[in-house]
Ligand code: SF4
C-alpha cells in the first residue's frame with residue numbers, strides 16, 4: 001500500500017504555517033526529497049502553463065515552493081511543459097499566467113522545442129503502439145509532476161496521469177505527424193466529425209477554438225469544412241458548439257481513457273525507478289481542461305494538496321476526495337442540477353474517467369490502495 005501525504009486547503013490559524021504555501025513546504029519536507037533526487041541533478045518540474053484566458057492553473061507561488069525545496073537539497077530544477085501553440089507564444093502565455101523565471105525561481109523552458117516537434121518516439125502498448133515523448137522529458141533524469149486537478153472534455157478527470165500522458169507528449173512528431181503525438185490518444189476509435197447545417201447558427205466558435213486551424217467556413221456558401229487528415233479529434237469544436245451541430249461520430253471514449261495510462265507508462269519508462277514524484281493540487285477545480293480559452297468557476301471547493309511517489313495512489317486519493325465533496329452553487333455543476341453525493345466530474349463530462357486508474361494499475365504504474373497521512 002502506498003502512502004499519500006495530504007494537507008487541507010482550509011486555514012484555521014492565521015499564521016504562515018497554516019497557509020497553503022506553508023503547508024506545501026511541510027509536505028515537501030515530509031517527502032524527504034533527498035531520497036529521490038541527487039545534488040546537481042536536473043529535475044523537471046512538469047506543470048501546465050494554461051492558455052490565454054485559462055488562468056486556473058497550479059499557481060506560480062506553489063511552483064516556487066517546489067523549486068526552492070529542490071534547490072535546498074542541491075538539485076537543479078527547471079519548470080517545463082510541452083507546447084499547445086507555437087513555443088514562443090506559449091512562453092508568453094506562461095508569462096501572462098504568472099509563470100516565469102523570476103516568479104518560480106528557475107528557468108521556464110519548453111519541453112519539446114519551439115515548434116513542438118522536438119521529441120523522441122518511445123514504445124507504448126497495445127493501444128497506442130508508440131508515442132512521441134518530449135525530448136527534454138525523455139532525457140531528464142528526474143521529475144516532479146505538479147498537476148492541477150480539474151474536469152476534462154474527453155478524459156472526465158484530469159490529474160497526474162493526464163498531465164504526463166498528454167502533457168509530456170508532443171502534439172505531433174516531425175515525420176509521423178499527430179498519429180504518434182498527442183492526437184494519437186484523441187483519435188483512438190478514429191471518430192469522424194459530422195456537421196449538421198440545419199442546426200448551425202454560424203457563430204464560428206468551432207473555427208476559433210480549433211488548435212490546428214483545420215476548420216474553415218467557406219466564404220460564399222458558409223459551409224463547414226475541416227481537414228480530416230490534420231484533425232486529431234481533440235473534441236474542442238464539439239464541446240463549444242452551442243447548437244450540437246458538430247458531433248464526433250465513432251470515437252471510442254473508453255479506449256481513449258485507457259490510452260492515457262498507456263501513454264503515461266511510456267513517458268515514465270524513460271525514468272529510472274524512484275526518480276519521479278507527484279503533487280496534485282485540488283484547487284480551483286474547474287469543469288474543463290486548462291488548455292481551453294477560458295476557465296469557468298470551480299465546480300468543487302478547494303480540497304488541498306496531495307503528494308506521493310505513487311501516481312495511481314495519488315490519483316485515487318484525489319478522486320476519493322472529490323467524491324466526498326459537494327458540488328458548488330452558481331457553477332456548471334448547478335447548471336446540470338448535480339446534487340451532493342453525485343460524482344460531479346462524471347456527471348459533467350460523462351466520461352468513465354476511473355478507467356485511467358484501472359488501466360494504470362493493470363500496467364503496474366502503482367496501486368489504488370493507499371494510506372492517507374494528513375500533515
Ligand atoms: S476535433 Fe475539432 S477542434 Fe479538434 S482538431 Fe479536430 S477540428 Fe480541430
Ligand code: SF4
Nearest residue numbers: 200201203204206241
Ligand atoms: S460552433 Fe456550432 S453553431 Fe457555431 S459555427 Fe460551429 S457548428 Fe455552427
